[in-house]
Amino acid sequence: MSKTKPLVVENLTIHYYTVDGVIKAVRDVSFDVERGEAVCLVGESGSGKSTIGLAIAGILPENARIINGKILVDGINILELSERELEKIRGREVSMIFQDPAASFNPLFTVGQLLSDIIRYKLGIEDKEELRKRVIEALKIVALPDPERIFNSYPHELSGGMLQRVAIAAALLTNPKIFIADEPTTMLDVTLQFQILNLLQAIRRKFNIAILFITHNLGVAAMICDRIIVIYAGTIVEIGPTNDILRNPLHPYTKKLIESIPRTSAKISRLKYLAGSLHDLREIPRGCIFRPRCDEAFEMCEIETPKLIEIKPRHHVACHKYRVK
């Protein structure tokens, strides 16, 4: 039991069926997350990072199809489960928090009612006092002041930062093994971002929960994650330990991403940015999909799609530049 990884994704391919055609949003993505490890999926808007998160949580939109691949949560392929079996696994194994905390709560119920519901349905506890005790305990874990008051508050009475804390508390109620956080700090201001990240870090240490953190912000990724997965146009271009990736980025895309982080120390007159835009994912070209935006592209890049190769221990990159001939 302790040997199985909380999350293994194998060859995941997801298409969106839209009126304009089939968007091949995620293509052949494989990675895993160890117990208690924090892994970041980093990529720009539309790179497919959120789609991967939604697929693991089992809440893909109706027009999305999983074409191929496996998602093993604690050794069980959740793509083979029926809706009923999924309901059991959800919450118990996988929890998720979302970008917009204010929209993540049903406005008609108090925080206490909503959180009690989760415990009642997932753990079968009916006793009102017991429910209340557990919810308040969870609110204390996420360092919310005055949990008694928050228990009786409606979502609109709380601030975004408080609600995100409540969302984390809600996700923790059922002792999940893996926690998916889809840009949980994007909607918050900078000081709150820092607090929420610290909170997630503390919770990870305390409960040994694996975290899959989805973000477009490398700074956030650097703060919280052990490993970074860089995703571009639906495929993984680089995986590696956070320090390695930030100090020694291998893939040209990762390099440019890191260069484009605004720095206050350097004397530069203009911000660096990544020219061009994401490739149209309806038609996948032959060769490397990053080629049109890449300064270092050569003939090989037009012919063959690069595969992930291990350059250093645990550091993989998908670029022809590093092919040893």
Added chain:
Amino acid sequence: MFLEDIRVTFKLIKSSLTSMIGFIIVLGFLLIGIIAPYILPYPEDAWGVSYNIEKSFLPPSIEHPFGTDEMGRDVFSRVILGARFSLIIAVGVVGLALIIGVPIGLIAGYVGGKIGEALMRITDMFLAFPPLLLAIALAATLGRGLLNTVIALAISWWTWYARLVYIQVNSVKTLPYVDAARVIGLSSLTIMFRHILPNALTPVVVQAPLDMGSAILEAAGLSFLGLGVNPPTPEWGLLVTEGWASINRAWWISFFPGLAILVTVLGFNLLADAIREASDPRLRRILLVERRV
């Protein structure tokens, strides 16, 4: 939060004369509808079981404020009792239509796919007929009677609620809190009834009272055409028909039931307008400032 809504709605109603008139009319109608059998000056006339040929066609007087009909029955008593039947019809039709329409819209919207498609196409089939025509056809098939009138009208009516709920469910079910509920692993039934339905009902709550006025009107129409309730039930539409033959001699027999229909439907429309104003948060804020309440 819900109580707060009611309080603000009431504030807004109080601040506008027309809304207040609507509110008072509807309140009066409900009150009379409930206590009608106990306040009738001539109960036997009202139920239509007595004949008084010597008192027929008396014009309005203190003794008979709305006059008497050809059978010598007190029109005032009959109109008052008619309020009860109109109330039964209004609540019955809208209630039955909600009972049919809301679950269909909810299931079609939440489950989607083939089942949803099938349910909505059935709804479209009903929508293809003009509502009153469908009600007339159904009433003619089912035969006369209070219950049949309610059923005929409700069947021509539920489609609107089904559509309304369907559209709302479709927009509510994509909200993050529904996703959040799914991720946490709550059952579909819980999500449907606890997280989606309550948030999808707002427009229905606004629509339902408005429809009660229309239901009264359509029931009166059916009765007027001879397809509604059985005589001598003092239903307003039927009362209008009964006075129709002698309209030249005794205008009051048709006039007063007609006036009752007019006032009641007007009251419902005015009140529904007020509720609609109050249910739109943006409009509500503007109105609260404008009317300084």
